[in-house]
Amino acid sequence: MKIDTFFRHFREAVKSLARNNWMTFAAVSAVSVTLLIFGLFLVFAFNLSFMASELDKQVSIRVSLSPQITADQIDNIRSQIEQDSKVKSVEFISKEEGLQMMKQQWGDDKEFLEGLEKDNPLPDTLQIQPSNPQETEALAKDLQQSYPNYIEHVDHGEGVSDRLLNLSAWVRNMVLVFGLGLAVLAAFLISNTIKLTIFARRREIEIMRLVGASNWFIRWPFFIEGGVIGVLGAIVPVTVVLLGYNAVVGILDADKAYSFFKLLGFWDIAFKVTGLTTLLGILIGIWGSLISIRRFLRT
Amino acid sequence: MIEMHDVYKVYSNGVKALNGINTKIDQGEFVYVVGPSGAGKSTFIKLMYREEKPTHGVILINGVNVKRVRDWKIPYLRRNIGVVFQDYKLLPNMTAYENVAFAMEAVEAPKRKIRRRVQEVLELVGLYDRMNALPSQLSGGEQQRVSIARAMVNNPNFVIADEPTGNLDPENSWDIMYLLEEINSRGTTVVMATHNKEIVNTMRKRVIAVEQGVIVRDEQGGEYGYED
Ligand SMILES: Nc1ncnc2c1ncn2[C@@H]1O[C@H](COP(=O)(O)OP(=O)(O)OP(=O)(O)O)[C@@H](O)[C@H]1O
Ligand SMILES: [Mg+2]
Numbered sequence: 258m259k260i261d262t263f264f265r266h267f268r269e270a271v272k273s274l275a276r277n278n279w280m281t282f283a284a285v286s287a288v289s290v291t292l293l294i295f296g297l298f299l300v301f302a303f304n305l306s307f308m309a310s311e312l313d314k315q316v317s318i319r320v321s322l323s324p325q326i327t328a329d330q331i332d333n334i335r336s337q338i339e340q341d342s343k344v345k346s347v348e349f350i351s352k353e354e355g356l357q358m359m360k361q362q363w364g365d366d367k368e369f370l371e372g373l374e375k376d377n378p379l380p381d382t383l384q385i386q387p388s389n390p391q392e393t394e395a396l397a398k399d400l401q402q403s404y405p406n407y408i409e410h411v412d413h414g415e416g417v418s419d420r421l422l423n424l425s426a427w428v429r430n431m432v433l434v435f436g437l438g439l440a441v442l443a444a445f446l447i448s449n450t451i452k453l454t455i456f457a458r459r460r461e462i463e464i465m466r467l468v469g470a471s472n473w474f475i476r477w478p479f480f481i482e483g484g485v486i487g488v489l490g491a492i493v494p495v496t497v498v499l500l501g502y503n504a505v506v507g508i509l510d511a512d513k514a515y516s517f518f519k520l521l522g523f524w525d526i527a528f529k530v531t532g533l534t535t536l537l538g539i540l541i542g543i544w545g546s547l548i549s550i551r552r553f554l555r556t
Numbered sequence: 557m558i559e560m561h562d563v564y565k566v567y568s569n570g571v572k573a574l575n576g577i578n579t580k581i582d583q584g585e586f587v588y589v590v591g592p593s594g595a596g597k598s599t600f601i602k603l604m605y606r607e608e609k610p611t612h613g614v615i616l617i618n619g620v621n622v623k624r625v626r627d628w629k630i631p632y633l634r635r636n637i638g639v640v641f642q643d644y645k646l647l648p649n650m651t652a653y654e655n656v657a658f659a660m661e662a663v664e665a666p667k668r669k670i671r672r673r674v675q676e677v678l679e680l681v682g683l684y685d686r687m688n689a690l691p692s693q694l695s696g697g698e699q700q701r702v703s704i705a706r707a708m709v710n711n712p713n714f715v716i717a718d719e720p721t722g723n724l725d726p727e728n729s730w731d732i733m734y735l736l737e738e739i740n741s742r743g744t745t746v747v748m749a750t751h752n753k754e755i756v757n758t759m760r761k762r763v764i765a766v767e768q769g770v771i772v773r774d775e776q777g778g779e780y781g782y783e784d
Contacts, residue, residue: 262664461647467605468706469635470662472628 262474270481273454280450281486284545287446288490288538291439296498296534298432300526305428307521318387318397321380321410334407335383343396345386352379380409440541447486447545451479455553462553472554479546487542491535498534499527557583558604558714558745563613565599565769573599575769577613581747583713586740588756589749590780591766597749600766601718604747605637606630618713635663638707638715642722644699646691652678652702653687659706677705681735697728704735708744715739717748721755733759756780 274281322331331349339347350358356377385400387393401411455462465475503523558581565574573596581587589597602608603615606622615622617633625633646655653674660670678684681701683694691699700720707715715736721729733755740746750756756763756779763778764771773781 259664259666261667262661265661460645464645464647464658465662466631467634467639467645468659468662468710469631469633471631474631474662474664 258477263477266477266481269478270485273458273478274482274485276457277450277453280453284443284447284450284486285489287443288487288541289493291436291443291541292491292534292538293494293497294439295432295436295537296494296530298428298436299530299533300498300502302428302432303526303529304520305424308519309424311519318385318393318400319412320383320385320400320408321412322382323407323409324380326381326407330407331381334404338383338385338400341396343388343392343399345388347386348384350382350384352377352381355379355382436537440537440544443490443541444545444548447483447542448549450486451482451546451549454479454482455549475554476550479550480543483542483544483546484539485542486545487538487540488535490542491531491538495531495534498530499523502526502530557581557616557618558747559614559616560603561614561616563603563610563615565596565603565608566611573769574603574610577766577769577771579764579771579774581745583745584740584743586737586746586761587748588761588763588780589747589766590751590756590763590782591772592782593751595766596769597766598718599769601716601747601749604714604716605634605639635710636712636714638710638712640700640703640707640715640717640720642719644691644696644703646699646702646706648691651688651690652683652694652698652705655691655702656706656709659709663710665710673709674705677709678702680738681705682731695728696724697731700724700728700732701735704732704739708739712744714745714747717746719749719751721750721752726754729755751784753780753782753784 322334335347335349338344356373356379359379385396387396397411401408462475506520506523509520558579560577560579563574563577564572566572577600589600591597599608603610603622604617606625609623618636620633622633647658650658656674656677657670660673665673675684675687678687681704683698683701683705686694686698689698691702694702700723704715704720707717717736720736721732724732729752736746736748737759760777762776763773763780765773765778765781
């Protein structure tokens with residue numbers, strides 16, 4: 258398309274949006290509501306899957322090695338376990354390191370751990386990350402059975418992350434279903450706006466057809482119109498969602514009581530939310546205009 | 557060249573508008589299509605610019621079977637055909653200049669070319685001085701001249717007109733006819749459906765008379781032949 262032609266289409270689109278200002282306002286509002294809900298869901302979904310993956314990292318199997326084990330044997334077991342496809346990574350934590358970490362965790366109350374260095378009661382351990390968090394339990398049983406002589410004890414995390422993963426998948430599906438329903442509604446409203454424009458311009462379209470304008474030449478202004486409605490409709494929801502999120506993150510950061518509750522940072526989601534929301538707005542807009550011009554261009 | 561072979565048109569409501577039309581119009585001809593009201597003249601015209609499809613038969617425009625042309629290609633077919641109507645079909649919120657330029661913009665002609673060419677055709681139809689007037693500020697004759705300027709601005713091989721003088725007084729009608737004759741003299745084929753006896757009998761051209769959807773007469777320099 259020539260640049261002149263594009264500007265012409267854009268001018269036409271803006272002109273007709275301005276002319277049908279009330280319908281434009283209604284369509285933009287409908288898109289805004291849809292996108293607001295979509296944006297909120299998006300923020301939830303991103304954070305849930307972020308939390309789930311954070312928890313996944315914590316889902317590891319802790320293998321306590323028996324005290325009699327030699328360094329060679331440890332290396333041996335470790336390399337064998339590393340080769341298992343169900344295992345993502347293996348980390349050796351000596352009993353000294355274990356004590357060190359414990360002290361850090363206990364923080365202020367570490368006094369009563371003093372003196373343990375001499376007679377460290379902790380075992381050497383292997384921290385094993387499973388490739389698939391859902392197979393943690395099976396892997397733990399496997400390990401126990403494979404090395405009965407060297408392993409004293411196998412621990413693995415609870416199914417918290419499982420549930421969270423399920424929840425985030427569920428939220429994702431809800432977003433899809435609910436979002437789709439809303440998108441259909443908004444597209445319908447947009448298609449009505451555009452129908453009005455088409456109605457207002459039917460003479461113009463008739464003449465365009467008579468003088469040999471291609472179907473695309475006729476369609477483009479309506480596509481742009483739909484796209485502009487979509488972009489306009491994204492402004493308010495993106496602003497509201499991002500400002501709101503920024504405030505929530507600020508509160509949680511300031512109040513240490515919630516420090517276990519780790520959210521994605523503002524900038525981790527700002528672009529994604531803006532981009533996806535605007536994109537959805539544009540898609541709804543173009544879809545709406547497609548619905549309304551399809552029938553009109555049949556000869 | 558326009559050829560029609562055994563063309564029938566039955567509208568969806570069952571009306572048989574054309575019942576076996578056979579004719580051939582060469583490049584550069586000037587043809588009047590005459591006949592009583594409801595005879596099928598407008599239908600005949602509409603088939604030529606593919607506003608309607610023939611129910612049966614073949615229409616060739618410069619050798620192209622218009623029935624076979626895909627919907628999306630129709631615009632390209634029409635770029636070679638200028639159409640003029642009784643009611644001018646001008647856009648009311650555009651000036652004379654813009655109405656004519658619109659036809660060139662729609663086929664994505666370059667901007668500089670548009671300016672030159674639009675001024676040229678407005679000059680030809682005698683409206684160079686009135687190019688910034690809106691249709692509502694122009695007389696019927698002037699509006700029809702704008703619509704003729706629009707029909708010819710893309711240099712089509714054919715100009716097709718359905719009662720172009722239908723709404724005009726004799727003086728303005730003659731202005732339009734001289735214009736069409738001028739366009740025709742430059743090699744453009746002109747086909748015009750008309751009820752104007754005086755014009756047909758004075759400016760003698762080929763006459764095709766249609767009655768009840770069939771051609772009943774086709775003569776070079778013929779008379780109008782009806783008492784409207
Ligand atoms: N779109 C349509 N749908 C159904 N019937 C139609 C349609 N257009 C025309 N007809 C019918 O087809 C017949 C031929 O109509 P057409 O318009 O071709 O006549 P015409 O010769 O142009 O008449 P006039 O001189 O009054 O303009 C008429 O009976 C008319 O009622
Ligand atoms: Mg007619």
